[in-house]
Amino acid sequence: MARISLQERKQKVLQIVIHHYIRTAKPVGSETIIEQYKLEVSPATVRNILAELEKEGFLTHPHTSSGRIPTDKGYRFYVDSLMNLQQLTQEEEQRIDKEYESQRMALDSVMQETSKMLSMLSHYTGFVLTPAPAVDRLKRLELVKVDRDRILAVLVTETGLIRHKIINLDQEVNSTELLAINRLLNKNVFGISVNDIGLEILKRLQQEKVKQVKYINLMEKLVQQAFALDEEGELYLEGASNILSQPDFADYEKVRNIFKVIDEKKMLCDLLEEEVRHDGVKVIIGEETPCKELQECSIVTSTYRAGDKTLGALGIIGPKRMEYSKMIALVDYFSKLINKTLNRTTNPEPRPDQQVLGRKISRK
Amino acid sequence: MARISLQERKQKVLQIVIHHYIRTAKPVGSETIIEQYKLEVSPATVRNILAELEKEGFLTHPHTSSGRIPTDKGYRFYVDSLMNLQQLTQEEEQRIDKEYESQRMALDSVMQETSKMLSMLSHYTGFVLTPAPAVDRLKRLELVKVDRDRILAVLVTETGLIRHKIINLDQEVNSTELLAINRLLNKNVFGISVNDIGLEILKRLQQEKVKQVKYINLMEKLVQQAFALDEEGELYLEGASNILSQPDFADYEKVRNIFKVIDEKKMLCDLLEEEVRHDGVKVIIGEETPCKELQECSIVTSTYRAGDKTLGALGIIGPKRMEYSKMIALVDYFSKLINKTLNRTTNPEPRPDQQVLGRKISRK
DNA sequence: ATTAGCACTCTGGGCAATAGAGTGCTAATT
DNA sequence: AATTAGCACTCTATTGCCCAGAGTGCTAAT
CATH class of the missing domain: 3.30.390.60 (Heat-inducible transcription repressor hrca homolog; domain 3)
Structure with a gap:
């Protein structure tokens, strides 16, 4: 009985730390936690909890006397269990829908536009991988x-x-x-x-x-x-410069590595083609990535499909300290949107445009 | 008589400073000049000359006690009058030719490949602007x-x-x-x-x-x-991350600005479409650019044409401290190469492949 | 199990001292 | 009149040092 509420409190603290760190990019200390989230315990207790969480591998220390920051494992737990799933706001959804409604574009343009919007709305780097023919x-x-x-x-x-x-x-x-x-x-x-x-x-x-x-x-x-199969899927990638705005990447070396990967789209393509088998939104945190250069990043991707076949992927790349819940919602929304678009194109029915793309999804 | 040799010496010093700075990225002092380029004068004399050059606007000081670095005007004079035009080495030309020989690609691929090679060979950022249809x-x-x-x-x-x-x-x-x-x-x-x-x-x-x-x-x-004319020329751009390797751009703000421009290809397109009227290689140094964000960069571009019509542009973007002579040679070579390719495609003659693309230009 | 208290550790900013690089000026030299 | 030697001066960059602040971890008390 007491056990459970103990665990709960621990999780709550972990959640607070991660949440706070995501917002501020500064290591979180015991005092801060209590002040800002009004826990009914003393700093000392929080310190004990933090120490435990660290021993268990969810948090770490940049140095002895600084607050805690999440480890990859910490983020992972947060994403899997702690985080409240978020919805896009109505404004955001409308903004997106509007862009798609306005013209019936060729598919390539849709993809390019999508990666642009992903980048704009996330403030990270957005990408879309088109199907290999x-x-x-x-x-x-x-x-x-x-x-x-x-x-x-x-x-x-x-x-x-x-x-x-x-x-x-x-x-x-x-x-x-x-x-x-x-x-x-x-x-x-x-x-x-x-x-x-x-x-x-x-x-x-x-x-x-x-x-x-x-x-x-x-x-x-x-x-x-x-039909020589040398053709790979194309990668649209936008907002690379957003990476530079993230305080996480103050270190020059890190940034250079990341940009090298982004520059050579090839690597990213391979990475994503791996992911294409999965369905639904997938989150890759830090060292979970197979690509060394992206260990300081997290990736949120999803796939899109036509009929039964998974065709391509899309998503965003940002710092590990990422607004996961929002990003997941965003990527999910776009993936569904593209699915609709594709299946509309595939089955040429008499087409009442708005209905397919409009409110339907927004208001659930 | 003495006048002329005086002026000559001055130019020589200017050339040395620029040349040295281009190589080392460090401000150049009077001692260095004498040591490394064995002028037959004393440091004091060199200092006088440097002071004059500064007064005339070709050089400047980062701070009182550092060596000189070139101003935009200095670079301009260097490019126009001082620099010895360079040829690509035979190896380089062969390397390029080989890439083009190997396959007869669709034009789009040629363009993309070209921007890649420009970036690789220059170690800066390479681009090709395709014609607006x-x-x-x-x-x-x-x-x-x-x-x-x-x-x-x-x-x-x-x-x-x-x-x-x-x-x-x-x-x-x-x-x-x-x-x-x-x-x-x-x-x-x-x-x-x-x-x-x-x-x-x-x-x-x-x-x-x-x-x-x-x-x-x-x-x-x-x-x-x-034929709605909304279609602009496309911009292929490769090697953006090379920018990050340049010591010139240690300053975060600068880099961010540059990347913003590169990210939004639109701006660059506009800039380049301006240039498209010119023929031959053009060098844009620092503040000569109409684009504020690129004031810390130089651009070397040339155009390509089919028949009498200028179609597009290509070139490289790098730091002002750039190996101009080499870059000019490089850009020029590629521009001529694309011209050949285009005019070959336009006039479908019985085609002995190698001859058109191969040695002919290399050895001249 | 929680908490108060305290010693300890590490960062980061400020400050001073110092060495080094390079200039600019003046006066002497050719 | 041009060149040079000599020297004072300026600025940077590095180093060491100190100190305040933040935050921890441990121990003993509750």
């Missing part, structure tokens, strides 16, 4: 001749992603031939995942009785080049 | 139906730039109609600058006797949306 399903494939021996292939996937690619041929194709090929391909292309398309198309084509053997060869070339 | 001439326009009432327009310009745009219609078009429209447009589209295309196309279409009035309306819609 490979995981997506093809909807249309258009071939356009641009040169004697070069062709532009435009892929439109079911989710609305558009990619183009220049294809070099070693023989000339005339426009009518190309048109024929194009038609043929489009008949066979629909609904196949880009991954499997190489094999699948060729297989199907052989079933149709294609007279000219020339076509087959040509198409092999085409298909090979167009 | 508006200044370019159209080569093909392809329309692809993606939805009940949405169409994807793909523009291919003469220089090889590819842009796509989603177009929302308020009526449905069936595929055969679209094909007809598409064919009609392409007959009329070739060689018109994207800027004029709206008017021009409609004019020409009226000359052809288009039977269905429906088409005309539709095309108006299409053309309007497809």
Whole structure:
């Protein structure tokens, strides 16, 4: 009985420390806790509790005579158990919705816009990882001749992603031939995942009785080049400079490392592609990250999907001392929003615009 | 007679100071000058010269008892008159050429790759501004139906730039109609600058006797949306984190400002679009920039063109204390390289690949 | 189990002293 | 008239030191 309330108090103290530290960026001492959160105990008691919490690994000391700051383990516990989940305010939600309502953009623009808004609203760094075309399903494939021996292939996937690619041929194709090929391909292309398309198309084509053997060869070339899987998802990243405003990163070395990672989007892509399997919001705190350079950061990400397939990720990067509850709400909201957008694009129904994007989610 | 050699000596000292400061980032004193560059005069004389140079505005003092550092005016004089123009080393040129030889990429990839290489080779921040489609001439326009009432327009310009745009219609078009429209447009589209295309196309279409009035309306819609000039040139920017490695930017405030500008690519775009009229390499030093936040930086840019039209810009951003001669050589080389690439793409001749891109320029 | 009291530790700011770098000026030299 | 030597002067940067403040940890009392 007493045990439980003891534990409760301990948790309360931990919560206070983390909460306070998140707000102020200054180590928290026993006095502060009592003054600002009116606990009905003496500083000495709090000190005892703090010492225990430290022994258990939730808090630490920068130096002997300073207040406590959370460890990664501390943050983790806070995020998992202590934190009250927050909702975005109505204003915030409206602000976001408005941006999306205003125009029906191409998917790329949506993604870019989203990363911008994530960064603006979080005051941290926002990102969106678009699907690698490979995981997506093809909807249309258009071939356009641009040169004697070069062709532009435009892929439109079911989710609305558009990619183009220049294809070099070693023989000339005339426009009518190309048109024929194009038609043929489009008949066979629909609904196949880009991954499997190489094999699948060729297989199907052989079933149709294609007279000219020339076509087959040509198409092999085409298909090979167009769907070479070198293409990764793209990473939109905005607000990198926000990192510099965080007092946490006064240390030059730290900042440089972080920026190196951000600069080389590659690393981040890999990291995120790992996460893409998970569903729902995920929080990566400090050393939990596989990427050494980001050990001083936390990442809040979520995924988005179309139908049953997880397509990409989005989220924010900030200091470990982060407003987790707010960030989780934010990332979650955006992820849901993108989901709606995608599924709207996928199923072209007569579309009463506002209803899908508007109030519905805000007012729960 | 004596006058001239006096002036010469003065310039020599100025050159030494700037050169040394560029290398070491430390203010240069009279002793250093004599020791390291074996002038045949005493420190006192050098001090007199330094004082004069300062009075004339080429040098300055951080504080009473430190060596001299160049002012913007000093750098300017150095760049205009003092600096020996440098060539890239053969290794460097080969390294660059190799990258370009290896694949015939889509233009976008070329641009991105270029900004990466600029950043790598300079150790500063590299950028490429692609042409706003508006200044370019159209080569093909392809329309692809993606939805009940949405169409994807793909523009291919003469220089090889590819842009796509989603177009929302308020009526449905069936595929055969679209094909007809598409064919009609392409007959009329070739060689018109994207800027004029709206008017021009409609004019020409009226000359052809288009039977269905429906088409005309539709095309108006299409053309309007497809060529809405909101599209700016894109800015590829790489190596922003290199800025952080420069000792010049130890001051947090400065760095933050610079990053803010880099983050908001918009500002840089505007700045560069100003420069696009100039031909050849241009150097912008410190306060010469119209952009307050970049007063601590210098920019070396050049343009690239296809035929007679200047299309875009490229270059690097670094500290004022910059290896100008090397950077000028670098930027110049890349600008010429892109010019070659563009003009190759424009005139599709039977193409012995290596010759165009390879040795030819390197050895001159 | 809690608390009061107190000694202890560490930071950070202020202050003074000092060495070093480099100038600027004056007077002597060529 | 230009150059140079010599020297006083100024400013930085480092060091050591002191002291106040914050906060802890321990012990003994409640």
